[in-house]
Amino acid sequence: MTGAEIHAAQAAGALTWLHEAAAARAKAGLSRTLTPRAPRSTVLDLASNDYLGLSAxxxxxxxxxxxxxxxxxxxxxxxxxxxxxxxxxxxxxxxxxxxxxxxxxxxxxxxxxxxxxxxxxxxxxxxxxxxxxxxxxxxxxxxxxxxxxxxxxxxxxxxxxxxxxxxxxxxxxxxxxxxxxxxxxxxxxxxxxxxxxxxxxxxxxxxxxxxxxxxxxxxxxxxxxxxxxxxxxxxxxxxxxxxxxxxxxxxxxxxxxxxxxxxxxxxxxxxxxxxxxxxxxxxxxxxxxxMAAPAGSGLADSVLARAADLAAAAGVPATDSAVVPVLIGAAAQAHALSVALLERGFRVGCFRPPSVPVGTARLRLTARSTLTAADLERFRTALASTRAVAVGGSAPEEGQRA
CATH class of the missing domain: 3.40.640.10 (Type I PLP-dependent aspartate aminotransferase-like (Major domain))
Structure with a gap:
């Protein structure tokens, strides 16, 4: 082995633990990738934190x-x-x-x-x-x-x-x-x-x-x-x-x-x-x-109302905020469901360990004040059909919260 080959082998050895750690994450269903989004898209965004739609x-x-x-x-x-x-x-x-x-x-x-x-x-x-x-x-x-x-x-x-x-x-x-x-x-x-x-x-x-x-x-x-x-x-x-x-x-x-x-x-x-x-x-x-608008007509009231509607569409209890979790359990199943929904035109968050405890992987949906009834009905239909394929039709128990 030449000196250059020895140096190359030593350098590669310093990264062995990284490859092993990546393989372990993949086996546990915890691999993560960056997915660049376009400035304009037909995908319905149910993942961002732009609760009031002010970013645009x-x-x-x-x-x-x-x-x-x-x-x-x-x-x-x-x-x-x-x-x-x-x-x-x-x-x-x-x-x-x-x-x-x-x-x-x-x-x-x-x-x-x-x-x-x-x-x-x-x-x-x-x-x-x-x-x-x-x-x-x-x-x-x-x-x-x-x-x-x-x-x-x-x-x-x-x-x-x-x-x-x-x-x-x-x-x-x-x-x-x-x-x-x-x-x-x-x-x-x-x-x-x-x-x-x-x-x-x-x-x-x-x-x-x-x-x-x-x-x-x-x-x-x-x-x-x-x-x-x-x-x-x-x-x-x-x-x-x-x-x-x-x-x-x-x-x-x-x-x-x-x-x-x-x-x-x-x-x-x-x-x-x-x-x-x-x-x-x-x-x-x-x-x-x-905030000076009449009670019930402001942006904050609107986003909370849309969040309640989103929870109903997902078949889970309403929360106290714009964040609506849909508990799945296994990390691999949660990820598969999020990918399947994106293919159907819906971007959702997928929270897996270490973001949440092991066994509590979930879809993390977020409401915006600009969501429409038609948006939510389309999502309800897509989630029901996609979930049946991705996670075997399992549904959260009554009153279950992530």
């Missing part, structure tokens, strides 16, 4: 274009150097006003916002009580915080109470998703806040799926009457109901000041690009104006 709203698009012309394509640096424009400051004020919180700080993504909120507010002297259903960004924030972490069963207030009662460090942080990204269900936020306050803990609430959907659009925290509470820290994404890109942390001025000065995912990350900031600002203004 002409007003939002015009604002994005105007921001690029005014500020350029990029933020040009981190927020503490050159990446904070007047546009960013205007967006932060508008977000805070929309949800009724004193201060806001915008990040390049919702993931970065969650990393900042948990990692910067935690620390070795702070117990973090993290709900087992939390999004991966919150989980990673816990890991980066260097805090002692207690992971409690999803929605289990009693378990969280026990964890807080047994803490041996001076501070505590309770971290929850207001609405589960995989199950669409809303936690009782007032009860979680009362628990955190009783133990002198900060409550961090990720309301990514509540903004624009709950509380007449102001979100789950506002709906629960907790907006503006000093011991509540709110995180949001700008990429779901607002149809743009980015994330934000909102809370008391002292919280925002601490993040500006200590959060690594803020200090060392390039600021949100102007197009996304401009689009998000336009979407916030649209939502704020819509």
């Amino acid at each position: 709203d002409p007003r939002v698009l015009a604002a994005a274009v105007a921001a690029v012309r005014e500020w350029g394509a990029g933020a040009t640096g981190s927020r503490l150097v050159t990446g904070t424009t007047e546009l960013h400051a205007e967006l932060e004020t508008a977000l805070a006003d929309l949800v009724g919180v004193p201060s806001a700080l915008v990040f390049s993504s919702g993931f970065m916002a969650n990393l900042a909120a948990v990692a910067a507010l935690g620390g070795p002297d702070c117990l973090v009580v993290s709900d087992a259903g939390n999004h991966a960004s919150l989980v990673d924030g816990c890991r980066l915080s260097r805090s002692p972490v207690a992971v409690t069963p999803h929605g289990d207030l009693a378990a969280a109470d026990r964890a807080l009662g047994g803490r041996v460090v001076p501070r505590a942080l309770v971290v929850i998703d207001a609405i589960g990204s995989a199950d669409g269900m809303l936690l009782p936020l007032a009860a979680w806040h009362a628990l955190a306050r009783r133990h002198g803990a900060l409550l961090v609430v990720d309301d990514a799926h509540g903004l624009g959907v709950r509380g007449n659009g102001a979100g789950s925290v506002a709906e629960a009457g907790l907006a503006g509470e000093d011991d509540v820290v709110l995180t949001l994404t700008l990429s779901k109901a607002l149809g743009s890109q980015g994330g934000a942390v909102l809370g008391a001025p002292a919280v925002i000041r601490h993040l500006v000065e200590t959060a690594r995912s803020f200090i060392f990350d390039t600021g949100l690009n102007p197009a996304a900031a401009g689009a998000a600002l336009a979407a916030v203004r649209i939502l704020a104006a819509d």
